[in-house]
Amino acid sequence: MKQFATLFARIDETTKTRVKVDALASYLSAAPPEDRVWMIALFTGRRPKRAVTATRLREWAAEVAGLPDWLFEESYHVVGDLAETISLVLPDPTHEVDHSLTHWITTIKALAGVEENQRKAAVIAAWDSLVPDQRFLFNKLLTGGFRMGVSAKLMTRALAISTGQDEATLTHKLMGSWSPETTTWEHLIETEDPTADLSRPYPFYLAHPVDVPDDLGAPSDWHAERKWDGIRGQFIHRGGAHYIWSRGEEVMTDRFPELAQLADFLPDGTVIDGELLAFADEAPLGFNALQKRIGLKKVPAKALRDSPVIFMAYDLLEHAGADIRQTAFAERRALLIDMLRDVPAQIPIRLSQEVAFKTWDDLAKVRSLSRDHNVEGLMIKRKDSPYLAGRKRGDWWKWKVDPLTIDAVMIYAQSGHGRRANLFTDYTFAVWNGEELTPFTKAYSGLTDAEFREVTAWVRKNTLQKFGPVRQVKPHHVFEIAFEGIQPSSRHKSGVALRFPRMLRWRKDKPVDEANTLDDLNEMLKLYG
Amino acid sequence: MADVLTFTDSGIYCPAGDFFIDPWRPVPKALITHGHSDHARPDMGRYLATEGTAPVMQYRLGPEARIDTVRYGEARRIGDAKVSFHPAGHVPGSAQIRVEVKGEVWVASGDYKTVDDGLSEAFDAVPCHAFITESTFGLPIFKWTPQEVLAQQLNDWWQANAAAGRASIVGAYALGKAQRLMRAVDAGIGPMLTVTAVENTNEVLRAQGVNLPETSRITEDVSAKSHPGALIIATPGSTTHNWVRRFPGAATAFASGWMSMRGVRRRRGTDRGFVVSDHADWDGLNAAIKATGAEKIFVTHGYTGTFQRYLAEQGYDAHVVSTEYTGDDAEDAA
Numbered sequence A: 001m002k003q004f005a006t007l008f009a010r011i012d013e014t015t016k017t018r019v020k021v022d023a024l025a026s027y028l029s030a031a032p033p034e035d036r037v038w039m040i041a042l043f044t045g046r047r048p049k050r051a052v053t054a055t056r057l058r059e060w061a062a063e064v065a066g067l068p069d070w071l072f073e074e075s076y077h078v079v080g081d082l083a084e085t086i087s088l089v090l091p092d093p094t095h096e097v098d099h100s101l102t103h104w105i106t107t108i109k110a111l112a113g114v115e116e117n118q119r120k121a122a123v124i125a126a127w128d129s130l131v132p133d134q135r136f137l138f139n140k141l142l143t144g145g146f147r148m149g150v151s152a153k154l155m156t157r158a159l160a161i162s163t164g165q166d167e168a169t170l171t172h173k174l175m176g177s178w179s180p181e182t183t184t185w186e187h188l189i190e191t192e193d194p195t196a197d198l199s200r201p202y203p204f205y206l207a208h209p210v211d212v213p214d215d216l217g218a219p220s221d222w223h224a225e226r227k228w229d230g231i232r233g234q235f236i237h238r239g240g241a242h243y244i245w246s247r248g249e250e251v252m253t254d255r256f257p258e259l260a261q262l263a264d265f266l267p268d269g270t271v272i273d274g275e276l277l278a279f280a281d282e283a284p285l286g287f288n289a290l291q292k293r294i295g296l297k298k299v300p301a302k303a304l305r306d307s308p309v310i311f312m313a314y315d316l317l318e319h320a321g322a323d324i325r326q327t328a329f330a331e332r333r334a335l336l337i338d339m340l341r342d343v344p345a346q347i348p349i350r351l352s353q354e355v356a357f358k359t360w361d362d363l364a365k366v367r368s369l370s371r372d373h374n375v376e377g378l379m380i381k382r383k384d385s386p387y388l389a390g391r392k393r394g395d396w397w398k399w400k401v402d403p404l405t406i407d408a409v410m411i412y413a414q415s416g417h418g419r420r421a422n423l424f425t426d427y428t429f430a431v432w433n434g435e436e437l438t439p440f441t442k443a444y445s446g447l448t449d450a451e452f453r454e455v456t457a458w459v460r461k462n463t464l465q466k467f468g469p470v471r472q473v474k475p476h477h478v479f480e481i482a483f484e485g486i487q488p489s490s491r492h493k494s495g496v497a498l499r500f501p502r503m504l505r506w507r508k509d510k511p512v513d514e515a516n517t518l519d520d521l522n523e524m525l526k527l528y529g
Numbered sequence B: 001m002a003d004v005l006t007f008t009d010s011g012i013y014c015p016a017g018d019f020f021i022d023p024w025r026p027v028p029k030a031l032i033t034h035g036h037s038d039h040a041r042p043d044m045g046r047y048l049a050t051e052g053t054a055p056v057m058q059y060r061l062g063p064e065a066r067i068d069t070v071r072y073g074e075a076r077r078i079g080d081a082k083v084s085f086h087p088a089g090h091v092p093g094s095a096q097i098r099v100e101v102k103g104e105v106w107v108a109s110g111d112y113k114t115v116d117d118g119l120s121e122a123f124d125a126v127p128c129h130a131f132i133t134e135s136t137f138g139l140p141i142f143k144w145t146p147q148e149v150l151a152q153q154l155n156d157w158w159q160a161n162a163a164a165g166r167a168s169i170v171g172a173y174a175l176g177k178a179q180r181l182m183r184a185v186d187a188g189i190g191p192m193l194t195v196t197a198v199e200n201t202n203e204v205l206r207a208q209g210v211n212l213p214e215t216s217r218i219t220e221d222v223s224a225k226s227h228p229g230a231l232i233i234a235t236p237g238s239t240t241h242n243w244v245r246r247f248p249g250a251a252t253a254f255a256s257g258w259m260s261m262r263g264v265r266r267r268r269g270t271d272r273g274f275v276v277s278d279h280a281d282w283d284g285l286n287a288a289i290k291a292t293g294a295e296k297i298f299v300t301h302g303y304t305g306t307f308q309r310y311l312a313e314q315g316y317d318a319h320v321v322s323t324e325y326t327g328d329d330a331e332d333a334a
């Protein structure tokens, strides 16, 4: 675990890509093979499941550290991370041991099958043998929340350096549904057999945002279609079975049982890139409807009826068992159109229709109507482009619709975490409802550090009441809040919930009585909800 | 019985002696615990500080400041109060100020730490009835790395960078932390360089007899070429200045108590964070308070509300006092 903690610290504390890749490559050369596989698994989102609830861990840690619960909670608020808070408040270990990463993960997995008092004893014994930085990682693994500031891409680059294999080959090897318990370093990395895993998707090609497409050149070189607001995915039909992968490299096959019938109409040896959408009467139901399905592993009949899902096809990556990603987009699309031509309408797959345009101005007009169609904007793809891996500039662009905005009044402020514990960074916003202010959202990003400091100084002088860490402030400042979507919500007093709210700008020019009203919000809900 | 010390808009006040301790507004008579800018402010009529603190104050406040000095432990009578200064272990010369009026003893501790940093006079617990404490790091998440482990970490880091042909830049507060790091590292690893604010403070401290290793000021002609593998002690604000460009590829680190929090380390954007502070950690605060035997505790700056509540639960008569002390490390973290 010491080696792994060193790796984590080196990666965690630097912003330099070179340093991160060096650290990963040296770990991949020095660590025991089974630890290497676990490291790759952790970096590609194959984390062990949560073994102990956060509530229990808090209790046990406060007990071992001899702290009252409220003090543990306040510490947690300042640190902002449970695993870290626990690692910091516990007393020093009485007997340090250096077990492997695999040892600790195995220990954690074994916790699932034992009684709670045994579980507690095992966790406390582990804490007592690990120094704080290792304890932190142990806690992260324990709570299923292990994440590191390294993309799969960077990890693959390090793997390429340490093994001498090329990045594209490795990327492909790491996809698919393997786990460290079902494979070995030898099998996963050293073996030359890219077809070993039939479920393996291709790395997704991701678009870059564009503000004004005019610079892209002649419109005739480009193909446009709508940017659907669902989950990007690949539909794979190989060896008589089908698989659905999300862009997050998660297998979602069982979550969308209605898509199983696609395999009856699409030939074996097919991989299609597209979007999972909740869809009815030939129109998307919006992301909210899809969201209801994402969390469901077992899908009840009612969910299938209320939020039916289709696969909106964008692109063909594998045709008749051959990888055709190097073929031009226009050709791949022609093959896709052919393939879908005779699929009956009751089968839940659709071709993402082309948006025809002659000039960029034409396209701008279509884009401005995006919200009416429940889409996020437009995708612009170069007709002769290959299907690349990852976020590569130049051939694929996303031209998103502008966010929705509303002017709101700050009414509560709360301090942030960590360094920001001394600043008020989390605000609650309200809109006018007659003479009253009705809170409708919180936001905590979008201002500069200087602005946060300025607001903080103001909050200190204009606090009306304190409720624990929350301060009610004089309604005075107006902020423009941007958000991506709005939906009805019975849990909020305002009756609405926003998607991705953030502060767009501080409207110092705007007097408080000119902020928007609840009626304005309801109007937006009617239009875009 | 009347309070020995009271808390006013200008600072901590002693009615019996008609003087202030670490005031933040101009007053005729100011007793100063130590030279940090949130405790030793300009424009006081007269100052009284320890012999170890006076030179740095004079340098920072200018030649017009009228500073009288006192030795540790030396009793002075001011009006009806008996006053003495005792080591606080915070920075060289730093003091807790003991004030006795009619047998009642109060101690204003300024900033303090209980561990030996190899530089400052060691903290001395002063028995008292009421103790005024800081709580910059008054949460149980703060526990400092022992000095010898810290020294080892610094040496390993510097050595590895020097071996890779890189300079090592470490950000630290100019008075106290900077000198503490200089004394902790192995000067045999390579040359040690300093930015102006640090070197000026070094000069003042050397002149009063503090033993520091040899350092060179970073001037126009000092670069990675002239001083290969150097350790550079810089103030937190100076690491964005032009001189940094003369040390391309340098490894950067920051030394502060806040470095024990991962989020802070990450936002700093340095390659390394060393957990080191001149303030007491959680155990240090609690041990110091216990050692004074005081029943009444006033918490001045830091996590005041939380620490007060904890002390109250431990049976102390604990109060929060609002002051304008910021805590030097709090500034570092901004």
Ligand SMILES: [Zn+2]
Pocket (backbone or CB within 6 Å): B034, B036, B039, B090, B111, B328
């Ligand atoms: Zn200080």
Ligand SMILES: [Zn+2]
Pocket (backbone or CB within 6 Å): B038, B039, B110, B111, B134, B301, B325, B326, B327, B328
């Ligand atoms: Zn202070």
